[in-house]
Amino acid sequence: MVNGGVEKGSRIPIILVGNKSDLQVGSSMDVILPIMNQFSEIETCVECSAKNLKNISELFYYAQKAVLHPTAPLYDPEEKQLKPACARALTRIFNLSDQDNNQILSDDELNYFQKSCFGNPLAPQALEDVKMVVWKNTTDGVQDNGLTLNGFLFLNTLFIQRGRHETTWTILRRFGYDDELELTDDYLYPQFRLPPGCSTELNHLGYQFLQRLFEKHDKDQDGALSPTELQNFFSVFPRVPWGPELYHTVCTTDKGLLSLHGFLCQWTLVAYLDVRHCLECLGYLGYPILSEQDSQTQALTGLPRQEPRGEWLLPSPAALRQGIPAEQEAELADALGTVPCHASFRLLPQLYEVSADTRFAKPSDAACDVACFIYDVSDPRSFSYCASIYKQHYMDSQIPCVFVASKTDLPEASQQPGLSPAEFCYKHCLPPPFLFSCHGQGPPSTAVYTKLATAATFPHLNAVELGAASFWLRVALGATVTALVGFTLYRVLTKNK
Incomplete structure (x- = not known):
């Protein structure tokens, strides 16, 4: 035999071919079957005839299949079960596909798995038929109308036993496995x-x-x-x-x-x-x-790459300092100038102030990691201007945006006709306006800076409530050194103020 001196686990797949079948009446499969049962590396047996072209194309099909979808790494015909390496790989695939971690593949999870591996989900009836086959042949393959790990392994065993090795190989290769059932370097x-x-x-x-x-x-x-x-x-x-x-x-x-x-x-x-x-x-x-x-x-x-800094310094935008008595300037600078973080490394963000008269000549002029719109709650026209800038330059972009309501210690004026700031933010899936005032008991809050840094670091959180901003910021700063470019866009007063 070809594999006589080769280890059992690495034997070359073999196809037995009986040629000149046109010279023989009937089939010789009764003689061949005991040989196939004796040598597990024999993939299949084909009787063919070159004279009348009987099973010639089938011969090449099975030869190709034996190379591309070999049985040996997957199945032990003597034990009639999956080999350990194959079972381990399929178990990992099951655990990845079990997206809610309840040890059962639901119909949705099965269809997601089916679509990932084969391009299309199963029809509802086909899905029920699959579960019915598993249920009839296993004691615990189906639970709560879903497929368990044992059911998943049984299904792949059934594919192999019925000669559909390509089904299991398609699954394995989709999840990165090679012929030796190891994840590929690619x-x-x-x-x-x-x-x-x-x-x-x-x-x-x-x-x-x-x-x-x-x-x-x-x-x-x-x-x-x-x-x-x-x-x-x-x-x-x-x-x-x-x-x-x-x-x-x-x-x-x-x-x-x-x-x-x-x-x-x-x-x-x-x-x-x-x-x-x-x-x-x-x-x-x-x-x-x-x-x-x-x-x-x-x-x-x-x-x-940036070098680590001893502290995280943030400039204090004039928009947040406007109207503060001179004696409080130093106190505010101390409060807003240094924002501590739970880390051994700190970041050095850059915040740029853009006046109300600025015109963006090209899209890159508005590019930034986060845009902050600061409006005056006591000015009825302040928010509408910020909203117009947002719609013009940022509404259709992926740049996170934060609205800051300044001077909240003053009486709030009715904004111009249209949506209120809170309604506007809700409509555009933005966090509600952040309330800020420089006047109050104690030093001004630095939370607005934390919110901006959080939005810039985790832009996907911009569409949800950023109440846990300080938490997310500490995550970003926990163990890395990176660069954060900030951007502020504000209008506190109209030109005649």
């Missing part, structure tokens, strides 16, 4: 072009993906991952990439559990220090499939 380490002198950080797509996974594995919904929940999170990895030192390097809860803040801080650090390892981890987590992206590189952004 999948784990996609090419990521980083310009010289730049550092890497997760963008809003990456943070959104990781937050969804955190919430998926936070089974008790206490805002933290217990050791068991963290182990479940890493079940799709060949080995746990974080050791016990994790709990000494990032923020934890009062009970010593890994909080969302600490979780995202650790990922920020990984992306900054080792982009290759970050890509690998996102690959194990199934980022390309679950996020419907080409590769993990879509979750990362390259930024010019």
Whole structure:
């Protein structure tokens, strides 16, 4: 035999071909079947005839199939079950596809899986037929009208036993596996072009993906991952990439559990220090499939590298200082000039003030990481001007925007006819106007700066309530050095004031 001196696990697939079948009456399969049962590497047997072209095309089809979709890595015909490596790979695929982490693939999850692997969802009747086959042949393959892990494994075993190896191979290759059932380098380490002198950080797509996974594995919904929940999170990895030192390097809860803040801080650090390892981890987590992206590189952004600063300095815009007595100027500068953060590194953002008379000649003139519109609540025409600038330059862009209502210590004037500031922000899916006043007990609040930095760092949060702004900002600053470019657009008074 061809594989006589080869290890059992790495044997070459074999096809038995009986030629000149035109010279024989009947079939010789009764003689061949015992041989096929004796040697598991025999994929199939074909009787053909070159004279009358019987089964010639089938011969080449089965030969191609044996190479592209081999049985040997998937199935042990002697034990009549999936091989351990195949079962492990399919278990990982099941866990990734179980998006609500209830150990059952619902109809929606099955259709998402089917569409990801084969391009189209299953028809409702076909879906029910699949579950019925599993239910009839297993004791626990179907629960709560969904497919369990055992049911999923049985279904793939059935595909292989019925000669449909290509179905299981299509699933495996969609999730990055090669013929040896290892994740390919092309999948784990996609090419990521980083310009010289730049550092890497997760963008809003990456943070959104990781937050969804955190919430998926936070089974008790206490805002933290217990050791068991963290182990479940890493079940799709060949080995746990974080050791016990994790709990000494990032923020934890009062009970010593890994909080969302600490979780995202650790990922920020990984992306900054080792982009290759970050890509690998996102690959194990199934980022390309679950996020419907080409590769993990879509979750990362390259930024010019900056040296760490001793503190995070923010200039104090004149728009927020206007009308403050001279004796309070120094106090305000101290309050707004230095914004502490929970980190060993700080950032040096740049805020640019743009007057009401500024005209944007081209789209790049309005480009920024966050736009801040400051209006005077005591001026009935102030907000309408800000709203017009927003509609003209920012409404259809992806730039996060924050409206700040200044001089809230003064009586609020009725704005010009139209939507109120709160209604306007609600209509355009913006956070409600942030209230700010320089007059009050104690130093002025620095929360407006935190909100701007948060919106710039996590632009995807701009459409939801940013009440936990300081939390998100600490996440961004937890373990990285990056550059943040701010931008302020304001009009406090009309030209005649």
